[in-house]
Amino acid sequence: MTIEQNDSVVQVKNLKMYFTITRGLLRRKVGEIKAVDDVSFIIRKNETLGLVGESGCGKTTAGRCILRLYTPTAGSIIFLGHDISTVPEHQIRPLRSHIGVIFQDPYSSLNPRHSAGTIAGRPLIIHQMVNNKREYDGRVAELFKLVGLDPSMMDRVPHEFSGGQRQRLSIARALACSPSLVICDEPISALDVSIQAQIINLLEELQERLGLAYLFIAHDLAVVQHISDRVAVMYLGRIVEISNSRELYKNPLHPYTKALLSAIPIPNPRIERTRHRIILKGEVPSPANPPGGCHFHPRCVLATSECAQVNPPLRDVGNGHEVACTRV
Amino acid sequence: MNTLLQVENLKTYFRTYRGIVKAVDNVSFYVNDKEIIGLVGESGCGKSVTMLSVMQLIPTPPGKIVGGKVIFEGQDLLQYKAKGDQMSSIRGGKIAMVFQEPMTSLNPVLTICRQLTETLERHLSMDTHAARIRAIELLKLVGIPAAENRIDAYPHQFSGGMRQRVMIAMALSCNPRIIIADEPTTAVDVTTQAQLLELMKEMVDRYNTSLVIVTHNLGVVAQYAQRIYVMYAGHIVESGLSDDIFENPRHPYTISLLKCVPRLDETIEKRKLIPIKGLPPKLIDMPEYCPFLPRCAYKIEKCKTGPVSVLREVGNQHYISCFVDSQEKI
Numbered sequence: 001m002t003i004e005q006n007d008s009v010v011q012v013k014n015l016k017m018y019f020t021i022t023r024g025l026l027r028r029k030v031g032e033i034k035a036v037d038d039v040s041f042i043i044r045k046n047e048t049l050g051l052v053g054e055s056g057c058g059k060t061t062a063g064r065c066i067l068r069l070y071t072p073t074a075g076s077i078i079f080l081g082h083d084i085s086t087v088p089e090h091q092i093r094p095l096r097s098h099i100g101v102i103f104q105d106p107y108s109s110l111n112p113r114h115s116a117g118t119i120a121g122r123p124l125i126i127h128q129m130v131n132n133k134r135e136y137d138g139r140v141a142e143l144f145k146l147v148g149l150d151p152s153m154m155d156r157v158p159h160e161f162s163g164g165q166r167q168r169l170s171i172a173r174a175l176a177c178s179p180s181l182v183i184c185d186e187p188i189s190a191l192d193v194s195i196q197a198q199i200i201n202l203l204e205e206l207q208e209r210l211g212l213a214y215l216f217i218a219h220d221l222a223v224v225q226h227i228s229d230r231v232a233v234m235y236l237g238r239i240v241e242i243s244n245s246r247e248l249y250k251n252p253l254h255p256y257t258k259a260l261l262s263a264i265p266i267p268n269p270r271i272e273r274t275r276h277r278i279i280l281k282g283e284v285p286s287p288a289n290p291p292g293g294c295h296f297h298p299r300c301v302l303a304t305s306e307c308a309q310v311n312p313p314l315r316d317v318g319n320g321h322e323v324a325c326t327r328v
Numbered sequence: 329m330n331t332l333l334q335v336e337n338l339k340t341y342f343r344t345y346r347g348i349v350k351a352v353d354n355v356s357f358y359v360n361d362k363e364i365i366g367l368v369g370e371s372g373c374g375k376s377v378t379m380l381s382v383m384q385l386i387p388t389p390p391g392k393i394v395g396g397k398v399i400f401e402g403q404d405l406l407q408y409k410a411k412g413d414q415m416s417s418i419r420g421g422k423i424a425m426v427f428q429e430p431m432t433s434l435n436p437v438l439t440i441c442r443q444l445t446e447t448l449e450r451h452l453s454m455d456t457h458a459a460r461i462r463a464i465e466l467l468k469l470v471g472i473p474a475a476e477n478r479i480d481a482y483p484h485q486f487s488g489g490m491r492q493r494v495m496i497a498m499a500l501s502c503n504p505r506i507i508i509a510d511e512p513t514t515a516v517d518v519t520t521q522a523q524l525l526e527l528m529k530e531m532v533d534r535y536n537t538s539l540v541i542v543t544h545n546l547g548v549v550a551q552y553a554q555r556i557y558v559m560y561a562g563h564i565v566e567s568g569l570s571d572d573i574f575e576n577p578r579h580p581y582t583i584s585l586l587k588c589v590p591r592l593d594e595t596i597e598k599r600k601l602i603p604i605k606g607l608p609p610k611l612i613d614m615p616e617y618c619p620f621l622p623r624c625a626y627k628i629e630k631c632k633t634g635p636v637s638v639l640r641e642v643g644n645q646h647y648i649s650c651f652v653d654s655q656e657k658i
Contacts, residue, residue: 054517162607192370193544197588197603219517226590226601249592263522265547266593267586269570272551279526280519283487 008042008078009181009213010066015039015075015085017061021288033287035061037237038075040314043181046207048214050228050245052221052260054284058237059217063183066215067099068092080180097127100174104186106166110158116169117154120144123176143172148202164195171202181213188223200227221264225249230320233257236287236295239314243321253323255300294325302327332505332538333359333382333423338396340374340381343389349611351377351391353562354638359506364532364539366549366570369559370608375542376428378559379508383419384410401505421451424499428511430491434483440467440494441479444501451502466497470527489520493527500531506538513548525552546589550574555645558582561609561619567639568646579648580626618650626652 017036020029035058043049051059065072068084077085084095103109110119121140123129130136141151147168158166167187174182184203188196204227207214218224224231225245232242233256241254252258259278266272280299285291291298297307306326314322340352352374359365369375380386381393384405398405400423408415419425427433435443444466445459454462460479467475470493483491492512499507509528513521529552532539541549549556549570556573558566558581566579577583587602606623615621618636630651639647 054519164607192608193546194370194585194588194604194608197590197601200590201601201603221518222590222592225592259519261592263518264592265545265550266591267546267550267589268574268593269550270575271593277522277526279522283489283520284517 007045009045009047009080010215011042011078012062012066013040013076013078015062015065015077016073017058017065017070018073031288034237034290035287036065036072039234039237039239040075041232041239041242043213043215045180045213046211047230048207048216048228050224050231051215051217051234052219052224052231053234054219054260056284056287057234058287059234060185062234063101063185063215063217066181067101067183068095094127097123097129097177098179098181100177100179100182102167102170102174102182102184102187105190106163106170107158107190109170110166112158115155115157116144116149116161119158119169120172120176123173127177129177139176143176146175146206147172162195163191164198167191167199168202171199171206175206175210178210179212181215183215183217185217186219187216189218189220196223203227221260233260236284236290238295238311238324240296240325241321241323242314243323244319247319247321251321253317253321253328254296254325255302255328256296300327330361331358332361332363332400334397334399335378335382336397336399338378338381338398339394340377340386340391341394342391344612347612350562350614351611352381355396355559355562355564356639357557357564357567359538359540362532362536362538363555364529364541364553366553366556367540367542367559368544368546368549368556370544372608372611373559374562374611375559376510379425379510379540379542382508383423383425384408384415385419386410417451420447420504421502422504423506423508424502424504426492426495426499426507426509426512428514430488430495430515431483433495434491436483439480439482440486444479444494444498447498447501462501463497466501467494469500470494470497470531471523472497488516489523492516492520492524496524496528496531500535500537503535504537506540507532508540508542510542511544512541514543514545521548528552546574546586558585561614562611563619563649564639565620565650566646566648568643572643572646576643576646578642578646579620579650580624580652581620584623584625628652 015036016038019033019035021031022028023030039062041049053059064070066077072085076083117140120143121136124136124139130139144151149168188199206212216224216227228245231245231248232239235256241257252261259280262278282299293308293310294312297303312324312326314324316322336356338352338355342349342351355378367375382398386393393406441460441463444463448454448459448462464475464479467479472478472490472493513524541553543549553570556570557564560581566582577586584604588604590601604623609615609619618631621627621631636649636651639649642648
């Protein structure tokens with residue numbers, strides 16, 4: 001285990017991120033949203049960890065905690081040997097040069113008034129990675145080529161780019177400071193089907209070439225399964241299952257993972273007809289008032305009275321496959 | 329089986345300052361009684377405009393239906409005035425529509441009750457009381473718990489999935505012959521998507537309604553649709569039985585599209601996705617002859633010499649608009 005930990009890029013331990021709900025003039029605290037509740041995972045060099053779950057399950061919050069866009073309520077985030085969860089505000093900036101981020105919507109995450117070159121090169125100036133104009137221009141051109149954009153497009157503004165090209169530009173910006181970890185927050189869900197494959201392939205190529213670690217946050221299990229080495233499934237702020245991605249697909253254990261996998265349509269009518277689809281009852285409960293015990297028990301087919309009492313911890317069932325359920 | 333809706337050579341163009349956008353160009357399709365069909369294509373390919381044209385909901389100007397026929401129960405709907413009584417009684421009454429965004433397609437300042445009863449009062453001439461009782465019934469039918477209490481709620485008090493259920497209830501309210509669902513599950517999570525698709529299937533079975541599912545997600549239609557139309561840049565490029573489209577696609581676009589999506593049931597370890605080169609064409613500046621030509625991996629010399637024929641038959645109910653007959657299996 002010690003050897004494995006050494007090549008870890010980021011190690012998240014018991015991360016908790018609670019948002020308080022306030023009310024009234026005095027902003028009395030009336031409740032808490034446990035967006036991320038006791039989440040632990042490791043991402044190693046050259047590895048992609050997929051984080052899946054439905055909207056509101058806390059997957060984006062977990063990503064933002066690693067970026068320190070939020071200061072976690074509790075827990076530690078060990079990034080390249082240093083705990084970054086408690087680094088004071090004014091020391092955060094140097095840290096961010098080591099973590100890149102790609103956001104979901106390439107239309108709103110690029111400044112419409114900046115040229116493409118400025119967008120991709122801005123991190124270089126902020127983090128003082130270049131010494132002079134020539135070095136800057138060279139590096140920006142290099143970044144453009146890296147992501148498959150023509151450096152002659154540097155002077156154009158985002159609206160002149162297509163969705164796929166904009167996402168390439170976002171990737172160029174994320175890679176500007178040669179980060180070790182890139183957080184991809186739904187990087188392809190705003191793109192057209194025929195363009196998605198281009199971006200997935202680009203991300204895979206870049207990982208191979210630059211030895212990047214990815215935290216790939218998405219709701220589309222088929223995409224996550226394709227790109228990830230390991231996948232963590234989140235439900236209402238907790239990881240319910242984490243495993244190697246092949247294993248997770250072939251042998252899902254948690255009832256929620258099973259339902260989630262069965263809900264994803266496969267583009268083949270013959271397979272679809274023979275598949276057993278698990279239709280979950282009801283809706284995801286509000287994270288402000290989650291059910292006690294195992295959060296999933298009110299919708300679970302296997303639930304017993306015990307499930308309403310105890311929150312099952314993740315337990316290893318072999319080969320690094322961990323599941324948080326007492327019934328399987 | 330008799331044909332309920334037949335669309336022939338429908339053309340919907342939009343006039344803009346930069347020229348004419350041929351959003352829907354020579355589109356023909358039909359829907360049989362009690363049939364579920366899928367219309368698949370990427371965003372901007374004209375699938376929604378096709379359906380809005382059938383309902384005559386195209387904003388005019390700039391849009392205009394410039395040609396074609398929409399024959400429903402023996403009548404050409406395009407002969408009716410868009411805002412006339414005849415069209416209004418069909419729209420929502422005989423042909424109902426479920427829109428993509430339940431956030432924007434429900435009126436935020438009216439209660440769910442008001443929005444449901446409006447249709448009932450307009451089309452079935454029910455009085456207020458009867459309409460309310462029917463509306464509660466409808467909400468129960470689509471699986472909204474405590475319908476009696478929730479009927480007076482406003483749309484923002486409902487979750488995305490619940491709102492879409494309200495939309496389905498609204499579509500069902502007048503026992504329509506056809507329901508057109510335009511990207512009904514795009515804005516919701518996968519588990520909710522599965523719930524909604526199952527609900528729609530159950531409803532069309534129970535009420536003997538036909539259903540047209542418009543979507544960009546090939547998987548969504550695979551299980552439910554009997555026939556599928558694939559649209560690209562304003563044209564239907566392939567149509568056929570669902571099994572044939574997925575297992576024996578013949579048009580290069582369909583073949584490429586199926587190859588570029590990751591699938592859950594992939595058998596090969598880390599299959600490399602094969603993306604489609606380039607971008608979909610701008611409808612204002614269409615490539616000559618064949619819309620897919622610049623991105624096509626199967627093109628032959630003949631493609632560059634003349635316009636591709638209209639749909640030609642390549643199998644049982646299987647049509648493609650392409651010279652190349654690629655038999656490649658996926």
